[in-house]
Structures are given as C-alpha cells and as structure tokens.
Amino acid sequence: MGMRRWGYQVDLYNIKKKRQLDLGGYDLIGIGSPVYYYGPPFILTDYIKSLPDLGGLPTFTFVLHGTYPFDTGKFIRQVLASKGARDIGYFHCYGADYYLGFLKEGYLFSPNHPNSAELSSAEDFGSQLVERFAGKPYSLTEEDQPPPLIYRLERFLLNRWLTEIFWSRFFKVDKQSCTMCGLCKKICPCINIGQDEDGYPVWGCDCLLCLSCQLKCPQDAVITPISWPLVRPFMIYNVHRASKDPSIEHVRVKHSKGRTRVLGPK
Ligand SMILES: Cc1cc2nc3c(=O)[nH]c(=O)nc-3n(C[C@H](O)[C@H](O)[C@H](O)COP(=O)(O)O)c2cc1C
Ligand code: SF4
Ligand code: SF4
Structure with missing residues (x-):
C-alpha cells in the first residue's frame, strides 16, 4: 500500500x-x-x-x-x-x-x-x-536478539531434520472420523498429503509442521505428535510466559473440528 x-x-x-x-x-x-x-x-x-x-x-x-x-x-x-x-x-x-x-x-x-x-x-x-x-541512507538501529535457551531447545526439537526423519512419520488419519473431504490435502503448503487407495489422506516427510491439516480438519480426524509428552511441556511453558507478558494480548479459546471459538478475554 x-x-x-x-x-x-x-x-x-x-x-x-x-x-x-x-x-x-x-x-x-x-x-x-x-x-x-x-x-x-x-x-x-x-x-x-x-x-x-x-x-x-x-x-x-x-x-x-x-x-x-x-x-x-x-x-x-x-x-x-x-x-x-x-x-x-x-x-x-x-x-x-x-x-x-x-x-x-x-x-x-x-x-x-x-x-x-x-x-x-x-x-x-x-x-x-x-x-x-531512491537513495536515502538507512541503517538498522535495533537488532533482533537470539532466543533464550528453552526456546532454542524447542527450535532444535522441531527442526527440519527431525521433522523429516521423525515427526512427520507420526501424522495419520482416524479413519472412523475422516469423511475424505480432501481439505487437508488441498491446504497443505508443501503438497505433502496424498491419498491411499481407499481415498484416505496419507502424509509424506516433506512437512513444515505448520499443523494446518490438523487445525482445519472439520472432523478432528488428523492425528499428529504435537501433544506428545516430549513437546507439551514447551507448549505449557510458552503459554504461561506469553500469557503473563503485558505486551502480548490473548483471549481464551476452545478449538475443535476446525473452528476456534473465543470464550473470553482472559
Ligand atoms: C506452526 C506455527 C508456529 C509458530 N511459531 C511461532 C513462534 O515461534 N513465534 C511467534 O512469535 N509466532 C509463532 N507463530 C505465530 C505466527 O508467526 C503468527 O501468527 C503469524 O502472524 C502468522 O502469519 P500468517 O497469518 O501470515 O501465516 C507460529 C504459528 C504457527 C502456525
Ligand atoms: S480434512 Fe479431515 S475429514 Fe477431510 S480428508 Fe482430511 S482428515 Fe479427512
Ligand atoms: S503440518 Fe502443514 S506441511 Fe505438514 S502435512 Fe500438515 S499441512 Fe502439510
């Protein structure tokens, strides 16, 4: 603009x-x-x-x-x-x-x-x-800081290599709930989701861990390792820290079946 x-x-x-x-x-x-x-x-x-x-x-x-x-x-x-x-x-x-x-x-x-x-x-x-x-001089005054150790650990745990060889292997579908609507396949930014011979989604290893497939699934049929005990302590720490930070706004929500419903301001 x-x-x-x-x-x-x-x-x-x-x-x-x-x-x-x-x-x-x-x-x-x-x-x-x-x-x-x-x-x-x-x-x-x-x-x-x-x-x-x-x-x-x-x-x-x-x-x-x-x-x-x-x-x-x-x-x-x-x-x-x-x-x-x-x-x-x-x-x-x-x-x-x-x-x-x-x-x-x-x-x-x-x-x-x-x-x-x-x-x-x-x-x-x-x-x-x-x-x-057009030529006006520019220099950056304030530099980004590297993450503190705990965030660096999380960044390491969810890095590309581990995503490819480890995390991506645990993406799967709950066939009881899946209606084969194709939404997860359509929205994957990496073209990482295909279909098996029955039409159910199947995941490859070329994943961003964006979790859009799980987020948007209208049936909550996508299963990923995001809530595993290895990862969840980081989520709890992050949520705790960010929710106490006055510079970051938040609302309480409930997410299910592809929809995020706002419950209240705190
Ligand atoms: C998988 C995933 C990881 C994220 N990780 C971070 C993060 O480490 N730090 C952060 O400040 N925001 C994080 N975010 C939030 C996004 O950076 C933020 O919501 C951004 O506005 C998304 O931009 P978009 O709506 O254009 O995709 C994450 C979001 C997703 C989906
Ligand atoms: S979005 Fe959900 S219901 Fe639709 S195909 Fe994917 S897993 Fe199945
Ligand atoms: S997490 Fe993102 S990149 Fe990975 S399969 Fe799902 S939609 Fe595709």
Whole structure:
C-alpha cells in the first residue's frame, strides 16, 4: 500500500513449494514471513537460500509473529545479504497466532492483529522504502536478539531434520472420523498429503509442521505428535510466559473440528 501510493507497481507472490519465481525485471524484492518455531518456515528458508546472486538489488524484510520472533528477521536478512542484496528495511509486527499447540492449551495470542495502528505503521514503512530505494541512507538501529535457551531447545526439537526423519512419520488419519473431504490435502503448503487407495489422506516427510491439516480438519480426524509428552511441556511453558507478558494480548479459546471459538478475554 505504502509503495503503491507512490505509483510503484507491486506484485505479491505466495511461495509454495516446488514453485520457482522469476525475479528478473524487479527493482526491489521484499520477503515477508511468519515466525514458525522461532525462525522462518522451512519453505521460506529454502526459497531465500535458492535465490541467485542478487548483485546489489535492494531488498526488505517483514515478519509477522504471534508471540516472540527473536532473530527470525535477522536470519532472513543475513541470508539475503549473503546473496549480495542491499538491505533497505525491516518491519515486524504481531499477527494472530493460530498455532495449534497453543490453541489446544486454550490460548489465542495476538487476536485481531495486525491491528489498524500496525497496518498504518506498515504503510509508513512502505513510504520509507520508497525514499531509501531512491537513495536515502538507512541503517538498522535495533537488532533482533537470539532466543533464550528453552526456546532454542524447542527450535532444535522441531527442526527440519527431525521433522523429516521423525515427526512427520507420526501424522495419520482416524479413519472412523475422516469423511475424505480432501481439505487437508488441498491446504497443505508443501503438497505433502496424498491419498491411499481407499481415498484416505496419507502424509509424506516433506512437512513444515505448520499443523494446518490438523487445525482445519472439520472432523478432528488428523492425528499428529504435537501433544506428545516430549513437546507439551514447551507448549505449557510458552503459554504461561506469553500469557503473563503485558505486551502480548490473548483471549481464551476452545478449538475443535476446525473452528476456534473465543470464550473470553482472559
Ligand atoms: C506452526 C506455527 C508456529 C509458530 N511459531 C511461532 C513462534 O515461534 N513465534 C511467534 O512469535 N509466532 C509463532 N507463530 C505465530 C505466527 O508467526 C503468527 O501468527 C503469524 O502472524 C502468522 O502469519 P500468517 O497469518 O501470515 O501465516 C507460529 C504459528 C504457527 C502456525
Ligand atoms: S480434512 Fe479431515 S475429514 Fe477431510 S480428508 Fe482430511 S482428515 Fe479427512
Ligand atoms: S503440518 Fe500438515 S499441512 Fe502443514 S506441511 Fe505438514 S502435512 Fe502439510
């Protein structure tokens, strides 16, 4: 919006696995990312790492986070810099946190975000980018901090390698409840869900751990390891810490059959 106001053409792309984007002809590239497990989703990391040499092309980064982003933005900017990009801006703000691990604990963090103030700041950010693109000097004043140990442990536990060789193997369907509606397959951003010979969903190993398949299933028929005793203590710690943090809004919710129902403010 902020850039379009100045007459620039802005094209938006949704990065989906196995889809290459041709960046030829663009004067400025922005990478927008949610935070997943205190870092960018694997799909985004793959994409930026696969970029060719950017030869000084200006880039900017924006990040949406439900609780704590830590150094997600810094990581993206570092990879872009390693590709020869010229960093001209970094913006981050809260976004509604439909992470199933938290919803199952009865908490929705950052509901109704980005709010109007954040959207207006984002628009201003767009205008600043136009000025910096035209040559106005820019340097980042405040740097992202790395996560404290407990979050780093969680990030490690849910890393790509363990997801591929371990966690993804435990995704399955409850055939008693599944109606074979196909929704999980349709929404998977990694094209990781196929069908068995009877039409039931089957999962591969190319998973982001976004949990959208489980979150949206209208029958609660998707079974994943997200509530296992190995993972749940992290959820409980995170929910406890974020719910006591006055800078993070939350509401109490009940999530079932693909719907999140708000119960009350606290
Ligand atoms: C699987 C998953 C993991 C998440 N992990 C984090 C996290 O580590 N830190 C955080 O601040 N937000 C986390 N979030 C929240 C999202 O980053 C946040 O809600 C963001 O606004 C989502 O953007 P989107 O609605 O454009 O997908 C997570 C969300 C999901 C679904
Ligand atoms: S979304 Fe649920 S009900 Fe629909 S196919 Fe997937 S598992 Fe079955
Ligand atoms: S959690 Fe489900 S929807 Fe998300 S990438 Fe893995 S299989 Fe696909």
